[in-house]
Amino acid sequence: MSVVTLTMNGRLISARQGESLLQAAREHGIEIPTLCHLDGLEPLGGCRLCLVEVRGSPRPLPACLTQASEGLVVETDTAALVEYRRMIVELLLAERAHTCSVCVRNGRCELQAMAARLGVDHVRFEYRYRLLPLDASHERFTLDHNRCILCRRCVRVCDAVEGAHTWDVCFRGINGRVVSDLDRPWGESTSCTGCGKCVHLCPTGALSRTVDVGDEAARERASLLRILERRAGIREEGA
């Protein structure tokens, strides 16, 4: 496998040909924020938090979808990028009802942590205040659309890893939401295997276990992440 050298934040770093800037950065201890990406899932480029500046490109590029190549000059934390990321997280917080104090994921939520990390201590936009349904029809899991950021991790893991494709996105734009089957209640889905992969990967409180099973859930999640890691390896070799 050929190795390329590029410059990131003024540092010369090496990366494998074909790997993403996001991975290359991570391997060198440079954390680029993201809410939609997970190694092992098809990159989406939807949350736009991982945008980086690449010399020669007229606009920032998503690190999850940009391949490392020889001689790239990349900046991951310019003032402009920091401000864009802040605004993106603020837009997400204003879009749906992310009231952390009454959320099942309070304290373990990726959106909450991202807001703190990016210095979002208040939201400059008006909150939208639109109540969305909550689907508690599944015997073990709950889907609360009010907490969803449409990162589509659930859609991707269900399709590519579990092979069930229970989830997809319906409608569009600001009205988009995830949907199971033909918008049947989740509990009545004919395609769902009940594997819970979507729940493990949900960054927020949108998908949750109705009953907390503590250690068991942690073990399951760790094992799923190992599967994804192997998948990422296979994808990369294939690239």
Place this chain on the structure above:
Amino acid sequence: MQEHRETAPLTGDPKMLLVDRAMQRVQCRPDALIEVLHTAQEAFGYLSRELLAHVAAVLGIPESGVYGVATFYHFFTLQPPSEHSCVVCIGTVCHVKGGGELKDALEKRFGVREGDTGCDGRLYLGTARCLGMCSLAPVMVLDDLVYGRESPAGSVEKVGRALEVRSDRNGAGRTGRSGG
């Protein structure tokens, strides 16, 4: 079993033949989903869950994928068409000339929200961004007939009159949609 039950009521429907034929014509290729949905909606007037389930099964597409496509495009509707349909234009010119007031008056009088069906499902009230009839602003299209330079009171009266008559959709001599 479940899927069988859902598709069963449709298999005897002659309209379903049109859809099945459309799917055969494209050798059940999943990439022809949008064409198939066009045919299905033309045949049935709307896309019911049963219809979508059947299309998903035949084309081999996950149901959520079919639902995602059917709801993405404006042309497809998942609701049965109501007896009367009233579309108020809110394009730039109509907006300025009071299209919004027409809509508000109709919403208030008939207890139906824009984009929804009311009056026991007999009236659909919609808006359009521009019907291309700006010289007639504000424009209302009631059951495919265009009414230009409409007032809130006039629109309420016309819709009210339409609702009084329990029209037989097929029997009514309807003129073609003008403009648009």
Place this chain on the structure above:
Amino acid sequence: MTGTELAVLAEAEDRRRRGGEQRLLVCCGSPCMAAGAESVLSALRGRLAASGMATEPDLVGTGCRGPCSRGPLLTVQRRDETDAIFEHATPELAVAVVDALSRGADLPGEGRLPERFPFLTCQTRIVLANCGLIDPDEMGQYIGAGGYNALARVLHDMSPEEVCAAVSASGLRGRGGAGYPTGLKWQLVRKERRDRRFVIANGDEGDPGAYMDRALMEADPHRILEGMAIAGYAVGAEEGYLYVRGEYPLAARRLGKAIAAAERTGILGSRVLDSRFRFRIFLRMGAGAFVCGEETALLASVMGHRGEPHSRPPYPSRQGLWGCPTLINNVETFANIPAVISMGAEAFAAVGTAASSGTKVFALCGELVNTGLIEVPLGTPLRRIVYDIGGGLPDGREFKAAQTGGPSGGCIPAAQLDVPMDYEALQALGSIMGSGGLIVMGEGSCMVDIARYFMGFCMEESCGKCVPCRAGTFELFRMLDRMANGIARPGDMEDLERLCRMVRETSLCGLGMSAPNPVLSTLRWFRDEYETHLRERRCPAGRCAMNGEAVPCPS
């Protein structure tokens, strides 16, 4: 069909046309149809049948003739005489015309467009050469007008490389809006090492107030097919997809007929014009999604998915339909191709300006005396379009701004009326050429209202895949809505500009990237109008209601 047969057919058609003394053309473009062209056509047909003329004139239902605000249009062509064009034609007029022709009398004088009507005479028609002059459903008429000659020439006399080179040399640029050099795009697809390649014609025109592509597809469908076939030959593709906007059923019907006719006669199919080139075209209907005009979203839609774009690179020229190299051009771009070949690259490049060669079709709308479809050389000054062709604003009203590029474009103020309409000049003014919508506005138009209108459009059309476009356009719309309702907060101007920059820089596809353009461009030229809305709670143009509640009610 061989090239020779094509020539024979063309000659026969030409002879037939010459043989007839007169032709009667009724414009059957969508606006004229809405205005009653159908009844004019049937009145003509009935009267002609009853008249018993020795040589009955050719009666042709054509595509768009151009001056749509004057429709329905009836054109009388007589040998050795200039065309007589009747505006707002009626069945009564049709009867009078036929009677005059059968008696050899003078045509009615009433209701005729002036003989040298600047709206028509100030144009340079290359793409629209046949529009309004032939029956789009009759392939023979297209061939009679020289159609498919370019394809025949390309197949028999030119190598694919030579075709690409000719398109490059012509300086033709994409007519969909961005103005990417067409020849370069073709070469990119050509040099990909893959067996299977595709050609897609983008007919998903969606800007409100723009209908160039519809008119073209309705009026001269074969020209687009010819352009696609030439492109297929040049880039090495055997399959083409023609994606038509769902709102254009008439265009789709005519294109479908055209494809069938071309396949029947061997102009398309496994041996195109008896050569070894194989090319088929498939029609795909959109279903109402503006974002599908974006090329990667278009790809998704052609493959039957939600019309969601994906990040570029990889560009479609490398990974398009089913992962194969794919050439995507606008239908107007394809319609230019036969002209590039038949005029020759050099002659084509001589039209327009050095950097923007050829012509551009515009849908001229708004507050003008004459509105409709026009084609002018690129680089034509806006003033000439507004005042010479459009006849200026009615009732001597003042020109305030021209909007180009629809929801992705911007407004050009009166001070810039002399701007040459080419890609770079418009971009320098903060607008874009776009697909060709050109809306002229007078003093009564409010720029905040216009910005809000287009932002609302983008918000409704955003696919929702990326956050900046999904939530950003929604937030921008709310800010503009507050301004228009007189309840904006003091910081809203700064927030508006900051968010505009963010959405422009971070969105995934062209829709989001360009959604802030109408705001930024109106802010640039009409900042004082925003200030007045904000600080004085007043709309200078008197359009905005300014009646919002201080604390918006939850809906």
Place this chain on the structure above:
Amino acid sequence: MNDPPPRLRLATAWLAGCSGCHMSFLDLGERLVELFSEVDLVYGPLVDGKAYPEGVDVALVEGAVATEENRMLLEHIRARTRLLVSFGDCAVTGNVTALRNYYPTEELLAAVYPAAAGCTPAGPELPALLTRVLPLHQIVAVDAFIPGCPPEPDRIWAALSALRHGETVRLGEEQRTFG
């Protein structure tokens, strides 16, 4: 000898919230002794005093703005205070208090109070509800934010320490989470 520096005038206020932020403030414990060795608490639910005084240096305002009275008090505070701090999630985001924004006010009143007519509290002595509950910064300019439901004492201490020394409040990553 120089005059001792003037003592910092601190106020706290309680709008629409549960008073949990004030409880958390009291949980500063012994640090309160240190605080009040150089700071005067001039207004708030923790001290006696009816009117909000002039010339306040720092005000910690808990709770969202839900009523006309909340709004008037907030504007009153803003006009008399140098540094206004949104204190806790309700003040910063609207939080639980703002959950009513998802429903029409009348429906909520009818659901919460007995459904029988006349039982919904009303009268001139009751402050009118705003149609929407809003965070402070959507009504007045806010100088610093202390998120948290409630903010832990350490956060409050970090913020107060900065304010006491005339510095900008910069909470660390762990100290600025919502919830």
